[in-house]
Amino acid sequence: MEQFIKRLTSEQLEEMERQFAIYVNGTQEVIPALELKNKIAKSLILNTPLKVKLGLDPSAPDVHLGHTVVLNKLKQFQDNGHIIQLIIGDFTGKIGDPTGKSTARKQLTDEEVKHNAKTYFEQFGKVLDMEKVELNYNSSWLSELDLEKIIHLASSMTVARLLERNDFSERYATGKPISLHEFFYPLMQGYDSVILESDIELGGNDQHFNVLMGRHLQEHYGMEKQIVILMPLLEGLDGVEKMSKSKHNYIGIDEKPSEMFGKTMSLSDELMGKYFDLVTDLSLEDKLKIKNELKLGKLHPRDAKMLLGKTIVNMYHGAEAADHAEENFKTIFQKGAIPTDIPEHKWDGEKRIGIIELLVTLELLPSKGEARKMIENGGVKMNSEKINDIFTEVSIVDGMILQVGKRKMLKLKL
Amino acid sequence: MEQFIKRLTSEQLEEMERQFAIYVNGTQEVIPALELKNKIAKSLILNTPLKVKLGLDPSAPDVHLGHTVVLNKLKQFQDNGHIIQLIIGDFTGKIGDPTGKSTARKQLTDEEVKHNAKTYFEQFGKVLDMEKVELNYNSSWLSELDLEKIIHLASSMTVARLLERNDFSERYATGKPISLHEFFYPLMQGYDSVILESDIELGGNDQHFNVLMGRHLQEHYGMEKQIVILMPLLEGLDGVEKMSKSKHNYIGIDEKPSEMFGKTMSLSDELMGKYFDLVTDLSLEDKLKIKNELKLGKLHPRDAKMLLGKTIVNMYHGAEAADHAEENFKTIFQKGAIPTDIPEHKWDGEKRIGIIELLVTLELLPSKGEARKMIENGGVKMNSEKINDIFTEVSIVDGMILQVGKRKMLKLKL
Incomplete structure (x- = not known):
């Protein structure tokens, strides 16, 4: 890839650094960080938005704050004029698990896929401007692949490399069967990036292997390689496990303001900074300021947590509801309506x-x-x-x- | 599968046993032998021929006696009225090796595939009645497969099972790369049996894994499983290595009568019996008689070998040429034209x-x-x-x- 950074004016250079700092903040890993700078430079020089991809499982979505970690990151790109490419993995959803063994991967009908996509759309609309989002169904290209193309795709990857993926290597080592078709899922996810010519792909830290596949396949097809941005997994209210519905440690983005606020207040002080970074839409400056003041003791953790709760409620229910939730909380918990020494x-x-x-x-x-x-x-x-x-x-x-x-x-x- | 054996008349039972003895003679392995009896019984009860499959590599064929081991076995089936299904693996041939690493698997054009198929046809015609042979190009169904069907196909097979194949396990153990697409070739060969509803598949002993795949996939698709007949690999004139062109230890079926006869005479006495079994069209009774007489010392090994040479020449050049080749050999080698004590x-x-x-x-x-x-x-x-x-x-x-x-x-x- 051409080195666009060298062609930046000093003004553009400043803009590049500004965007870079925003995108990198709160990430687990950016692979490779220097190339991300160059991608931003390219978009400035050529005056073309970057294409930022996120793949979605088409199984029934019930969006909670854990999901918003990537959405908030996408929002930062969208705010700077870049294009968000959402991909509904409907092809996989429609196939389900051909061995019939996995209940997690049950076969979905066209109806269900459409319904789930609509639900995503509505819920994501609370974070992203969905008018500007590019929505893709990967069945539209994957169902067109024939055996010859698939063999070419498969030839780019070795069995040993696929077996390196954590879950595969564990299963192989312990003699648990891996069906051959399971090797296809990472390849299909990677192929999506080839088709969409994505510049950047976002994923949770547990998607490390799959998201890197896009980079690998783009190279195989002679394309410019995408940057991979991995976001940390958000611990839930228990402070230990990854936030998920099944663990009952989540804050849903559809929850009532008082629930949202109350649950936020139950977070540990340690997790607060991470939540500010990952689930709020505060500016980078504000986030740094809050964390700094907390460190210096200028800001009381309880007050910071109230600010966090208010910010979150504001994002999903607006300013009025946020004020009200805060007031309500203060009345009950701080003004003595409830004693502080509850058994x-x-x-x-x-x-x-x-x-x-x-x-x-x-x-x-x-x-x-x-x-x-x-x-x-x-x-x-x-x-x-x-x-x-x-x-x-x-x-x-x-x-x-x-x-x-x-x-x-x-x-x-x- | 229904037990047809039980429904046989005593006359049919005799016929079944007759065919079975012929088919089993000279094989390395029949998997499973009892099911082969039942298949024969089925064809007798339903008065329907069995479908006997042989897959062929579409790379340039130059047929020698090593190849005729399977052809002679096919001929026995053909002689009893069964259908021979030849499959030109043109799909694989046209793909070649997508990694470009294997020179053995170079990409063939349509022209080349057709030319090679024609060559097979001509050469195989010296053993089989090609009028009655069913010729198939596997591209006609493999090129129709889409990703969904391929995923279903792949889901029938585990990675561990594929890695059990000798060459794969060796390469995996020694860290030599196996490209993912290589896992497809056995699956494709197996899928051919699904499409053609083969009753029996023949293969050399080195095809063990691939040929069994057809059985596995037919079961996966809810079909009656094919019988697998593995033929031993024929040692060449050196008596050690598998007969092959590159080892220069072969007798080509296009060779001149005198060459064929002379090369046959150079075989070791030990190999003679195997050659009678595998590369001649003598009846089972004749083969047994010859081997028995050799054992009892009634037949001199040199005379047996001359009979072998004559039989082979007869198969490919007719009776007159066979007589002539024998005469010629006798004149030169036995009647003193060439001394027996050559340095x-x-x-x-x-x-x-x-x-x-x-x-x-x-x-x-x-x-x-x-x-x-x-x-x-x-x-x-x-x-x-x-x-x-x-x-x-x-x-x-x-x-x-x-x-x-x-x-x-x-x-x-x-």
């Missing part, structure tokens, strides 16, 4: 449980009948919100507060 | 060498000039045949006799 209870039961069973298990009420009566009378609150439905399913979150009547309170610890 | 010379030079260089190296003539003159004067014979061309390239064969003038003779030993 704690270490929870090691199911992470998802019916409210009645929860109240009885915690001995907040003596029987299921009593529990039902209390809920119906409006005497049960969770994180200061009244529970009206006796069939409410509760997701246990660290720091969650249960209140029965006026005085009986319990804080759950995980 | 021997142990040869450890090049296996293929120009006649002039050979004569000088052996000190049969003092200089290249003398050698040229002697050839031009008709004074040089090889295995009793005059050499007329000073540029003749000689393939050194064990037992080969060189004669210069009337008396100077030398027998080469390897």
Whole structure:
């Protein structure tokens, strides 16, 4: 690739460095960083936007903050005029798992794929300007591939190299079968980059191998290689596991403002900086300022966390809802409506449980009948919100507060 | 598969056993033998011929007796009314080696593929009745495969299973790269059996893995599994290496009668039985009789070998040529035209060498000039045949006799 950096004016050079600093912030890895600078330089010199790719699994999406880590990064590119290429991996979705062994990869109908794509679209619209996003279905080119083309594609890759992928090498070493078709998925993902001539591909850190495949295949096809930007995986509310729906440690972007705010406040101080970097749309300067002030003790962690909560609520529900969520929180937790010395209870039961069973298990009420009566009378609150439905399913979150009547309170610890 | 054997009349049972004995004779392995009986039984009960498949590499064919081992086996099936399915692997041929590393797998044009197929056709016609042979080009179905079908195909096979193939496991263990596309070739060969619904597939013993793939894939596609018949590899004239053109230890089916006969006579006594089994069209009874008489000392090995030579010449040049070749050999070698006590010379030079260089190296003539003159004067014979061309390239064969003038003779030993 031509060295465009050398051709930049000093003004363009400054702009290049500005963009570079934004894109690199919060990433796990940029492969290779210097080439990213040159890509930005190219777009400035040629006055052409970069094409920034993100591949999406077409299985039912329920977007939470963990997903927004890449979306926020894409947003930064979009804000600077670059093109976002979203790819719905519908081809894989329609095939499912031909061995029928994986329930995770069940076969989807055209209907389901379309429905899921629409859901993505709606939810991503909360972060990205979807009008400017290029949406692609990879079946449109993958279903056109014939055996000859596939053999050429496959010839670019060695078996040993594919077996180096962590999960494959583990399975091979322990004698767990790897079906040959599984070797195709990384190749297909890489081939998407060939077709779309992507300049940059984003992925979670667990996508390391697959995302690099695009670089490899573009080279094989004699093209300019894409830059790979790997984003760190976001720990969930428990501070340990990757945020995911199945772990019940997530903040969904469709959740109510008070839930969002409350859950954010339950984060550990240690994780706060990472959340500022990865899930907020604050400017790079603001992020650095906050982290710096926290370090110097100028900003109290609790206040920083409130700012984080407010920022997140603002992103998904607007400024008014953010203010309201903050006020609400302050009223309840800080102005004494709830005492600060609530008894704690270490929870090691199911992470998802019916409210009645929860109240009885915690001995907040003596029987299921009593529990039902209390809920119906409006005497049960969770994180200061009244529970009206006796069939409410509760997701246990660290720091969650249960209140029965006026005085009986319990804080759950995980 | 239904047990057809049980439904056979006693007459059919006898016929089934007759065919089975013929097909099994001389094979390396029949997988599984009992199912072969049932296949024959099925064809007798349903009065339907079996489909017997042989896949062919489309690279330039120059058929020698080593190739005829499978052809003779096919002939036995054809003689009993079964259908021979020849498959020209043109799809693979047209792709060549996409990595460009293998010269063995160079890319062939349509022209070349057609030319080679025609050559096969002509040469195979010396063994098989080509009018009754079903000729297939596998590009006609393989080029139709799309990615979805290929993924389904690939899902039937595990990476570990493919790596078990001898050459793959060796390369993987020693860190030599295996390109992913190489895993496709056995799958494609197997898929041919799915498309053609073959009942039986023949292959050389080195095709073990690939030929079994057809069985595996037919099962994957819910079909009746083919029987696999593996033929032993035929040692060449040296008695050690597999017969092949590059080893210069072959008898080509286009060779002159006297060459064929003479080369056959140079075979070791030990190999004779195998040659009777694998490269002649004698009946099973005749083969058994000859081997038995040899064992009992009723038949002299030299006479048996003459019978073998005559049989082979008869197959490719007809009865008259066979008689003539035998007569010729007897005249020269047995009636004293050539003394039996010819001096021997142990040869450890090049296996293929120009006649002039050979004569000088052996000190049969003092200089290249003398050698040229002697050839031009008709004074040089090889295995009793005059050499007329000073540029003749000689393939050194064990037992080969060189004669210069009337008396100077030398027998080469390897």
